[in-house]
Amino acid sequence: MEKFTTHTGVGVPLRRSDVDTDQIIPAEYLKRVTRTGFEDGLFAAWRNDPSFVLNRPAYDAGTVLVAGPNFGTGSSREHAVWALQNYGFRVVISPRFGDIFRGNSGKAGLLTARVDDKVVLRLWEHLEAEPGATVTVDLEARTVRAGEGHDAIEDSFDIDDYTRWRLLEGLDDIGITLSHDDDIAAFESSRPSWKPATLHAG
């Protein structure tokens, strides 16, 4: 997993609350045998609507999604996280996330930043007034920033310490286990020779 320290990218205002994982990616898009290519199914039901925010060229390069409360509730499908990442998102900002979605995101390296309702409102206004404007998410300082001058938005966000540590270090579950490689190697060298193997030398 890539290390996440700070990220600056185009913010996308998604003015909706209670976006569940079926809305993030409908079941019919789950048949793929890869972990990639799910961007086509992202918000599939809304993508036909030309005025939907992702269909507006200014937000093409979007990497920071700013959504209303209760983002990612519902089914546990890991594909919801993959779809957002495949599309290009690195961060989702919302006042509240579905638990499983949040867990899955942490494992896959998608940052879910929990902020105050009013921060989301201000970000929405800013990103709509200036389509294509960027948002900076600083995981070390736990802050989100956007805009300049006296209208600048700067606030802190919530994330649990363990997930933050893992993202900063670029460690997924597998990465963490592999950091104990010495223990695994020591265990392997002590396994009895009569234990079965599926491949045989020669």
Add this chain to the structure above:
Amino acid sequence: MGKTLAEKVWDEHVVRSVDGEPDLLFIDLHLIHEVTSPQAFDGLRLAGRPVRRPDLTLATEDHNVPTVDWDKPIADPVSRTQVETLRTNCEEFGVRLHPLGDVEQGIVHVVGPQLGLTQPGMTIVCGDSHTATHGAFGAIAFGIGTSEVEHVLATQTLPQARPRTMSVTVDGDLPEGVTAKDLILYLITQTGTGGGQGYIVEYRGDAIRALSMEGRMTVCNMSIEWGAKAGMIAPDETTFAYLEDRPEAPKGAEWDAALEHWRSLATDDDAVFDKEIAIDAADVTPWVTWGTNPGQGAPLGGTIPAPGDFDEEIDRVAAENALRYMALDAGTPLRDVHVDTVFVGSCTNGRLEDLRLAAEVIKGHKVADGTRMLVVPGSARVRLEAEAEGLDLVFKEAGAEWRGAGCSMCLGMNPDTLSPGERSASTSNRNFEGRQGKGGRTHLVSVPVAAATAVRGTLSSPADLRPVAAR
């Protein structure tokens, strides 16, 4: 204080143990198939990681494969893509694969034991909930999700919280004609589908010791059906006799060393289980399910229960819904229930011993008009061995369909499905709504009951059949 079998095997596999974190367990054998592995391999590819121990990994094709025309390309595009993806992944990552057409191809839980790869005291995982089957050898074996499949591929370990332990002691003798399948269906009816939640269960007692390895696998297979994390049976002479001379079993001095270790695995006399259950084998009779979960079962000689027969509201509602879905009336004798399709197969009852038993019952009889019977061997090797004994001819003469190996109608991912409203007597393990095909109605049964049902066209036991005239 002594240790249980499960505790001994667990402790032998702890790579790392830290307070407040799950144990990191080493995995001795990772079995994979086409349905739950593609995203795991893709995850490895994205992260640039290899399979850490291809030599402890084995793949086979089972869930999607057709049981007719298996030498032709798979017709269904989704199934074909999954199978082809498994093939390219195994090639790319150096994993041994037994593809369709190979003599060792078959249901992953039939293939492991048959090769002798499943051995006592191992940790075995697979992206499939019926991995508990392998516990019959005294292994800790359980199903995992796709992210965990990737984790095992990359690290050969899995972080796991230590489960609680439970013993199920079955004393006495199973009555004549009563099988391991009846025993486990009976147990699930008694405990409910959540009775084993959070436990590694050890099955013990005379009736368990008396079972063949095939019977023990049937019992452990369905552990998940009453919620258990895994089911185990301590290895004994029956286990060792089954394993000796299998292709992947240890040989010579290695065999002696392994045997000495395996004998040490039994639960110590002073070990303590977190929970204990005892049942009397003499109480078990041929058992069939009438509802839509494996815990909704009754003796074949009984009648369909009424929702009002249950004490708990939740069970009454479940019974009501199940009877509606199954189109059954309370009070109907189970023996009067007409069956359209009989399915003999699956990782529960698709081994050679099962096919022999089915052939023995059906020999000299005909499948009833208005009923079809599918016999699907658990693996290509089982199919060949059955054919060498002429079992295929017995089935064909009786009018049953003799098929190629795979999961088939156990879950209907291939073309072998029930049509809406069709009723089956199935030797598989799940009678959930739509499991064998949309709108299909499943009765879980033992092998002898399945075969007798095919002959009479209604749920039956071999005792209901007229004796075949001496020839």
